[in-house]
Amino acid sequence: MxxxxxxxxxxxxxxxxxxxxxxxxxxxxxxxxxxxxxxxxxxxxxxxxxxxxxxxxxxxxxxxxxxxxxxxxxxxxxxxxxxxxxxxxxxxxxxxxxxxxxxxxxxxxxxxxRPRREFPHFAAGLMFMHHLDAAKAAAHLETRAGALGATVAKLSRILEELQAHGLKRLALIELEHKIAMLEAERQWVLKIAREISDGQLEWSTGMVRDIEGLRRRHGSSTH
Amino acid sequence: MxxxxxxxxxxxxxxxxxxxxxxxxxxxxxxxxxxxxxxxxxxxxxxxxxxxxxxxxxxxxxxxxxxxxxxxxxxxxxxxxxxxxxxxxxxxxxxxxxxxxxxxxxxxxxxxxRPRREFPHFAAGLMFMHHLDAAKAAAHLETRAGALGATVAKLSRILEELQAHGLKRLALIELEHKIAMLEAERQWVLKIAREISDGQLEWSTGMVRDIEGLRRRHGSSTH
DNA sequence: ACCCTGATATCCGGCGTCAAGTAACCGCCT
DNA sequence: AGGCGGTTACTTGACGCCGGATATCAGGGT
Missing domain, CATH: 1.10.10.10 (Winged helix-like DNA-binding domain superfamily/Winged helix DNA-binding domain)
Incomplete structure (x- = not known):
């Protein structure tokens, strides 16, 4: 073209x-x-x-x-x-x-x-989460949230430190971004973990998929 | 090990x-x-x-x-x-x-x-954003926010549609996740675009980096 | 004298991407 | 009925990139 x-x-x-x-x-x-x-x-x-x-x-x-x-x-x-x-x-x-x-x-x-299509592993993991039982899934999600939290903490420390050293915000914007995204994921994960634990997210191991009402290819490549 | x-x-x-x-x-x-x-x-x-x-x-x-x-x-x-x-x-x-x-x-x-280290393109882009002038950068960010918004809208439509078809939440959790993450990024991008436009994010083209006070390798591989 | 680390580059095997290639099928036109 | 263009079924192969390992030398420390 x-x-x-x-x-x-x-x-x-x-x-x-x-x-x-x-x-x-x-x-x-x-x-x-x-x-x-x-x-x-x-x-x-x-x-x-x-x-x-x-x-x-x-x-x-x-x-x-x-x-x-x-x-x-x-x-x-x-x-x-x-x-x-x-x-x-x-x-x-x-x-x-x-x-x-x-x-x-x-x-x-x-x-x-322009955003490009990325394929984070986690999305794939979620897609198959129903192979775990509810308790395990919730536990794993909490583990993840913990790890995420640790990383956020660490990066935040680094960020402050660098700022203290006189680096301008513009020079650190990608760090800010990463922290924000990590934190967003953490919140989401935590929410889902809670919803699983209190039964709000209905669980059914095995075949949850397949209602053949999903037509394919509506044309444009999403994002 | x-x-x-x-x-x-x-x-x-x-x-x-x-x-x-x-x-x-x-x-x-x-x-x-x-x-x-x-x-x-x-x-x-x-x-x-x-x-x-x-x-x-x-x-x-x-x-x-x-x-x-x-x-x-x-x-x-x-x-x-x-x-x-x-x-x-x-x-x-x-x-x-x-x-x-x-x-x-x-x-x-x-x-x-366990979260794994991913390397989204956007982070790299941000890291070099100071090669653009402020106005352009803000404009580009708004473009991105727009695209992100469009994708979110589209995925949300799909999500509703599939729900209407009787798919359980558990079967659609990865869609929920993607939408949430996209939306989080959109918010962040929008915020930064605003801060650039109204001068709150101090801009200085060219060398912003290098204050040699960044020690290397504190050991653990972050996330 | 020895060892470890840093400087500097190359090599090789695996994985992913793209695109070709062949066959059957479906529908339509005449 | 014959033929022909497009779509779907199905796999293979060539090629480029990526990541990890490795080779070689210099220099500082013990």
Whole structure:
């Protein structure tokens, strides 16, 4: 639908009416860091860790180096320098290209603006919760609520600490978000646990599904 | 840490103090369906679609067949029958083994009880939001809130409809959950958008980060 | 002299995604 | 009745990404 041109390995987005982003968070982070200053991959990883970014972005060396490659192939970044220190492996320092910078901003906007379909494990778990008996289910939910609570507490502590260190709210917004979402889930879980315990949520192990009145595919891909 | 035994390709969990689940939602769903009755892979897929499970579980044929293979290798399921109809490809009907059933229940419990680390794209987006200017950011957030609202509306309609069809709450709990989470995010996004618009969330494009007072690795893997 | 940790990169196997490929079936048109 | 276009049944294969493990060297500590 969106017209785009392929020039060799380059894949230029042209007239991006639909940004059609398919840039992984990791890639985004790389772009972002290289926008600050040129670095070599290992340094990227180290920096991400220092800034706690790996709390929100899946990071490991395998995919890091791979992603860097891909970004280079796309022309978003280019090797600026290769240096060798002692007998260590030679390292390549990359820097952002102008195109890369555009992509960065575009992608950020897009990710923020449009929700994408995610598939959290918990949803799947819920879907099959009726395989447990009511008591167990309630207990498990309470366990979860506890874990959630612990994480919330911990992240809140970190948040305060960082604020005390002078970090601006804008720099910590993703932490705020995570805390809020975790807390929301916790509330919900707790509510359901209660409803199970006091019998308000009617339980029936086994086949609860199948009333064949569910037509399929009303067209649009939800969210 | 958890002692477990490997017998050939089998990997038995032994004294599962730490269930250490690594069963994908898709696998779970397969187990679940085969617990109802034996089926062949394509039928599994069809059933999942009929029940709207693919709204919560990533489903495509490639991984379906692969996952079935793996489950068979693990001994959770076994081929019960192979049949050929006309000139169609021969199909293999699988059924659940007793071990498989145990795994199913165990895994469900585990998934429900312990939160796992997820990496939603949006968090990453937020982390780099300062690359946008304030007005754009606010606008994008409002767009997102709109989309979220639409999805919530749509899912709510579906929920009511299914309830009207006589489905029990327990059978629809994952829908309830999704709606609640979406709504929570929507609220949060809206709040932040407002705070940006009225200047309450102080904006400063570019380097907001780096106060080198963030120590690394306090040990435990958060959530 | 030894060991542990950090720096730096690569490799390999598994899992997921996409899309192709073949057959049967259904309906309609003529 | 014949034929042909579309949808459904059913599986396989190629390929790319991801994550974990591993190799190598440097340097500091005991």
């Amino acid at each position: 969106t017209p785009d041109i392929r020039v060799g390995i380059f894949h230029l987005e042209y007239m991006q009416a639909e940004p059609s982003v398919d840039v992984s968070p990791l890639a985004l982070s790389i772009l972002q860091l290289l926008d600050e200053r040129p670095m070599h991959p290992y340094e990227l990883a180290a920096t991400m860790r220092d800034r706690h970014q790996d709390e929100f972005i899946r990071l490991n060396f395998g995919s890091l180096y791979h992603t860097v490659d891909v970004l280079e192939r796309n022309g978003w970044i280019i090797p600026a320098e290769r240096e060798k220190e002692g007998n260590r492996p030679e390292r390549t320092i990359y820097r952002l290209t102008p195109t890369g910078r555009e992509v960065l901003v575009g992608v950020v906007g897009d990710i923020v603006a | 958890t002692p477990d035994i490997r017998v050939g390709i089998f990997h038995l969990e032994y004294m599962q103090a730490e269930p250490s689940v690594d069963v994908s939602p898709l696998a779970l769903s397969i187990l679940q369906l085969l617990d109802e009755r034996p089926m062949h892979p394509y039928e599994l897929a069809a059933t999942m679609r009929d029940r709207h499970q693919d709204e919560f579980i990533r489903l495509n044929f490639g991984s379906l067949y692969h996952t079935v293979d793996v489950l068979e290798r693990n001994g959770w399921i076994i081929p019960a029958e192979r049949e050929k109809e006309g000139n169609r490809p021969e199909r293999t009907i699988y059924r659940l083994t007793p071990t498989g059933r145990e795994v199913l229940v165990g895994v469900v419990g585990d998934i429900v009880a």
